[in-house]
Amino acid sequence: MDANDPTDRPAPPDLTSSPQGPRQLLVVGGGMVAQRLVEALRARDAAGAWRVTVLAEEPRAPYDRVALTSYFSGRRASDLALGDESLWADPLVRLVRGDAAVGIDRESQTVTTASGRSWRYDHLVLATGSSASMPPIPGNDLPGVFVYRTLDDVAALRGWVEEQAQRWGRPVRGAVIGGGLLGLEAAGALQALGARSTVIQFGSHLMSAQVDLGGGQALRRLINQLGVAVRVDTATTHMRPNRQGAVGRLEFADGGRLDVDVVVVATGVTPRDELARAAGLDAGPRGGVVVDDTCLSADPAISAAGEVACIQGACIGLVAPGYAMAEVVVDRLLGGAATFPGADTATKLKLAGVDVASFGDAFARTPGALEIVWADPVGGVYKKLVLSDDARTLLGGVLVGDASEYASLRPMLGRELPGDPAAYLLPQTSGEVRLELPDDATVCSCNNVTAGTIRAAVTDHDCTDLPGVKACTKAGTSCGSCVPLVKKLMTAELEKAGVTVSRALCEHVDMSRAQLYDAVRVTGITSFSEVMRRFGTRPDARGCDVCKPVVASILATTAPAHVLEGERATLQDTNDHVMANLQKDGSYSVVPRIPGGEVTPEGLLAIGQVALDYGLYTKITGGQRIDMFGARIDQLPGIWRRLVDAGFESGHAYGKSLRTVKSCVGSAWCRFGVQDSAALAVELELRYRGLRSPHKIKLGVSGCARECAEARGKDVGIIATDKGWNLYVGGNGGFTPRHAQLLAEDLDTETLIRTVDRFLMYYVRTADRLQRTAPWIDDVEGGLDGVRAVVLEDSLGIAADLDAQMTQHVDTYEDEWGATLDDPEKLLRFASFVNAPTTPDPSLAYVEERGQARPATAAERAAHDDGTGGAVLVAGTTLAVRS
Amino acid sequence: MTAPADLAAATVRWTAVCTLDDLAPERGAAALVDSEQVALVRLLDDRVLAVQQLDPFSGAHVMSRGIVGSRSIDGADVPTLTSPMYKQVFDLQTGRCLDGAGKAPLDLRTWQVVVTDGVVHVGGAR
Numbered sequence A: 001m002d003a004n005d006p007t008d009r010p011a012p013p014d015l016t017s018s019p020q021g022p023r024q025l026l027v028v029g030g031g032m033v034a035q036r037l038v039e040a041l042r043a044r045d046a047a048g049a050w051r052v053t054v055l056a057e058e059p060r061a062p063y064d065r066v067a068l069t070s071y072f073s074g075r076r077a078s079d080l081a082l083g084d085e086s087l088w089a090d091p092l093v094r095l096v097r098g099d100a101a102v103g104i105d106r107e108s109q110t111v112t113t114a115s116g117r118s119w120r121y122d123h124l125v126l127a128t129g130s131s132a133s134m135p136p137i138p139g140n141d142l143p144g145v146f147v148y149r150t151l152d153d154v155a156a157l158r159g160w161v162e163e164q165a166q167r168w169g170r171p172v173r174g175a176v177i178g179g180g181l182l183g184l185e186a187a188g189a190l191q192a193l194g195a196r197s198t199v200i201q202f203g204s205h206l207m208s209a210q211v212d213l214g215g216g217q218a219l220r221r222l223i224n225q226l227g228v229a230v231r232v233d234t235a236t237t238h239m240r241p242n243r244q245g246a247v248g249r250l251e252f253a254d255g256g257r258l259d260v261d262v263v264v265v266a267t268g269v270t271p272r273d274e275l276a277r278a279a280g281l282d283a284g285p286r287g288g289v290v291v292d293d294t295c296l297s298a299d300p301a302i303s304a305a306g307e308v309a310c311i312q313g314a315c316i317g318l319v320a321p322g323y324a325m326a327e328v329v330v331d332r333l334l335g336g337a338a339t340f341p342g343a344d345t346a347t348k349l350k351l352a353g354v355d356v357a358s359f360g361d362a363f364a365r366t367p368g369a370l371e372i373v374w375a376d377p378v379g380g381v382y383k384k385l386v387l388s389d390d391a392r393t394l395l396g397g398v399l400v401g402d403a404s405e406y407a408s409l410r411p412m413l414g415r416e417l418p419g420d421p422a423a424y425l426l427p428q429t430s431g432e433v434r435l436e437l438p439d440d441a442t443v444c445s446c447n448n449v450t451a452g453t454i455r456a457a458v459t460d461h462d463c464t465d466l467p468g469v470k471a472c473t474k475a476g477t478s479c480g481s482c483v484p485l486v487k488k489l490m491t492a493e494l495e496k497a498g499v500t501v502s503r504a505l506c507e508h509v510d511m512s513r514a515q516l517y518d519a520v521r522v523t524g525i526t527s528f529s530e531v532m533r534r535f536g537t538r539p540d541a542r543g544c545d546v547c548k549p550v551v552a553s554i555l556a557t558t559a560p561a562h563v564l565e566g567e568r569a570t571l572q573d574t575n576d577h578v579m580a581n582l583q584k585d586g587s588y589s590v591v592p593r594i595p596g597g598e599v600t601p602e603g604l605l606a607i608g609q610v611a612l613d614y615g616l617y618t619k620i621t622g623g624q625r626i627d628m629f630g631a632r633i634d635q636l637p638g639i640w641r642r643l644v645d646a647g648f649e650s651g652h653a654y655g656k657s658l659r660t661v662k663s664c665v666g667s668a669w670c671r672f673g674v675q676d677s678a679a680l681a682v683e684l685e686l687r688y689r690g691l692r693s694p695h696k697i698k699l700g701v702s703g704c705a706r707e708c709a710e711a712r713g714k715d716v717g718i719i720a721t722d723k724g725w726n727l728y729v730g731g732n733g734g735f736t737p738r739h740a741q742l743l744a745e746d747l748d749t750e751t752l753i754r755t756v757d758r759f760l761m762y763y764v765r766t767a768d769r770l771q772r773t774a775p776w777i778d779d780v781e782g783g784l785d786g787v788r789a790v791v792l793e794d795s796l797g798i799a800a801d802l803d804a805q806m807t808q809h810v811d812t813y814e815d816e817w818g819a820t821l822d823d824p825e826k827l828l829r830f831a832s833f834v835n836a837p838t839t840p841d842p843s844l845a846y847v848e849e850r851g852q853a854r855p856a857t858a859a860e861r862a863a864h865d866d867g868t869g870g871a872v873l874v875a876g877t878t879l880a881v882r883s
Numbered sequence B: 001m002t003a004p005a006d007l008a009a010a011t012v013r014w015t016a017v018c019t020l021d022d023l024a025p026e027r028g029a030a031a032l033v034d035s036e037q038v039a040l041v042r043l044l045d046d047r048v049l050a051v052q053q054l055d056p057f058s059g060a061h062v063m064s065r066g067i068v069g070s071r072s073i074d075g076a077d078v079p080t081l082t083s084p085m086y087k088q089v090f091d092l093q094t095g096r097c098l099d100g101a102g103k104a105p106l107d108l109r110t111w112q113v114v115v116t117d118g119v120v121h122v123g124g125a126r
Helices: A032-044 A065-073 A085-089 A151-168 A181-192 A213-225 A274-278 A319-333 A406-412 A451-459 A466-473 A483-496 A513-523 A528-535 A547-558 A566-571 A574-578 A601-614 A633-645 A677-688 A749-766 A773-779 A783-793 A799-812 A816-821 A824-830 A858-865 B004-008
Strands: A023-028 A050-055 A093-096 A101-105 A110-113 A118-120 A123-126 A130-132 A145-147 A173-177 A196-200 A228-231 A236-241 A247-252 A257-259 A262-265 A269-271 A289-291 A302-304 A309-311 A347-349 A356-360 A370-376 A381-387 A394-400 A442-444 A588-590 A617-620 A626-631 A658-663 A697-702 A716-720 A725-729 A741-747 A846-849 A852-855 B015-019 B027-033 B036-042 B048-052 B067-073 B076-082 B089-091 B097-099 B110-116 B119-125
Touching (some): A023 A032, A023 A118, A065 A181, A101 A274, A145 A151, A181 A196, A213 A228, A213 A356, A213 A370, A213 A394, A247 A262, A289 A302, A309 A319, A442 A483, A451 A466, A513 A749, A528 A566, A547 A566, A547 B067, A574 A824, A588 A633, A601 A626, A601 A633, A617 A852, A677 A749, A725 A749, A749 A783, A749 A799, A773 A783, A783 A799, A816 A824, B036 B119
Parallel strands (some): A023 A050, A658 A697
Antiparallel strands (some): A101 A110, A130 A269, A236 A247, A347 A356, A356 A394, A381 A394, A716 A725, A725 A741, A846 A852, B015 B119, B027 B036, B036 B048, B048 B110, B067 B076, B076 B089
């Protein structure tokens, strides 16, 4: 705005002063732009000049709308969460969910909501985004017609498709009206739900807003290969109901028809400017709140950002420009002078299996622009660069079928390309092109991070790994498409600085766990001393609490031997050393193996008798077995003598190893079971028992899709289907819960077991110390697809080796406790005191609670010791043992 | 290492606890010395070191069950013991806490130890 002309507009607001505490910033709309705005404000407003309230219509915190489609490929709603949750706990931030703003009173500077509340503001930001537009086709209100915009839309679509599949007992027939970016994503989503889909495009080719005709044709071939049909130049005239009253048929202007069970309309979006219009603010020719380059509307107390803002004459339906606007608003609120830099409309399609990217002047509209095209119709590749008239400066491009150069090329927009431009289009086999990005080239457009900022994170802020660089710069934290480039820049900078990226385990071993594993496996070394001699930082290094258990774990699968065999015993954590779980008071807990959770009444009685005789607190575990607590170290052999005699063996609850295979009862008993899940669980548990790994591993087997075994919360989850077994991997509980993702479908039992063998052994070989399967899969090159390539397609040629190693594990398994009881030498380790082997640790004290023992608290001990009463100590672990 | 002359010193009472063979190299063992719990550690060179069995961070008597290791401090290799409970690392020779694992460091008491004729004697606490 023109601040020098007071007649044109009111004087520019003084947005920074705060005479009476923080000023009130109100944000209407709880989407990605609102999230970014609050994040940026809280990061920069150190003085707390503003208190911000976000009014969100949806009943949830802002989520990653760009990744909505991934909701179908196994991600849950919570996986779409954006940023750091603690943002919403900030005392200067308030998030009001599920309450839509319905009116703005510019006079009194208040906003009222649907629930009748009213919010005063010193400054208001409209970030209401857009709604999916619904073309006026008769029948567009039939059940089964959906738009594709919010998490609720997507959830409703998913529910409908699943219901139709059940109703008809055949694949659901879907149609997507609209062949743009969103339409193709929707088609992919329908495919992911098991529906067939046809994309109906009004224009001459797919993605006509981003891609030229040649690119659109290549794209169509690729989309067809995914099993999605495409109709172009087709106008839909009617949606007709079926007998149930839901959508059943589409009719087209050319007389064609298509039978459907579900329709997704993805023809575009309409800015949600109704609040602003009602408040008398100007709207653009195609909607949107008209704002200037500072995102300010005609009312100096009201800004707009994101898709609802009509900036530089247009609304922009992409998240990166919305983020840029949010940053501009924040900068202005804090007294800065930022202006909107113009939109980067580059896009990259994230539809499984198809690479499409478009950036800059993709249609060569610049006068004199030259196009260089490389097309391989057979391979479904189409690449085009648009260059200035001297064929040197990059103006734009279209990449279909292979967009690997996108991340490197996009930041070069408006710059001279070094070397022959054609080299960037040729297949990678003809030699990699080395691009040195200038410091001011934008690498992450979502967060507007330049190459220079990423380099500075390494050189000035001492970041040495990807998580560090991401946290420091925010690069790669939104859509993630730039992460490979960020990593490349980071690594190059680290190498330049002479820093080798340290993956050293500790001061004794200068290798990562995976490197050490390979080294040990290839050399066939079988002892810790030899490992240190060959691979230690010093040949006489004696290790520490980090490298010792790692070496013990590696040797357990490369050179199997008893945990207490010779030098191996010195490497073990106390849990593995006494084969029980250390508890807070120094006593241990004991968990016998109960494969698949299947236990005989005799077994139950035996466990109960042991617990009774030793006074052990007894609890059912989450893994369908029984844990007995309060065993003293000197009691462990006696307890296990009894358990082994009753037919039990070690449950390895103490190890970084296979824990349990949880199962439902399966088809043997269950009315709904389609496979014998209990039998498979027992077979798998007996196969993988004792397998030492980088972290604990849990498996689950469910006998039908009802998933009573909660298998998708396990590292390896198996769910029965009519045809066999679906295999899921990477489910984790713990700190960062993750649902397992589908690795393979409808496997027969033999293939299933072979695949699980390879998955587990590949994990054992290559994961980091204490890395669970979910983050490991993220780290494997290519992620889940990479893992699938290795274990199902043998892309690394190591499958036979993995198989052989698992066979060796199965063949050499012995029960650790059984073997220990047979060896007097090993039993010596269970003495409570070397000079009083059976004297109990005098510090152990217990009180009774709910009929069982628990460790006494410090206060209870003190009260007991000075005779002031209180809790009564019980001799939980000192009862005489019956034999 | 304590000089043998100290054995005769009147101020230090020595208790014969076990034989050297009773202790596994690079692994700890608990002992009762004058009704106090002591953690003994036999190193690879047959030196025996003693610290308190009480883990000051957890309040449990478990130090002898930790992993024995070494750490380079100012160029010297220091034998260490890591608590099995919350993984604090201690200098076995001085009892000094080398890594509080996120907590304010708390040191361990140490005891003098001598091995004569294959018998391990624990002396007064230092």
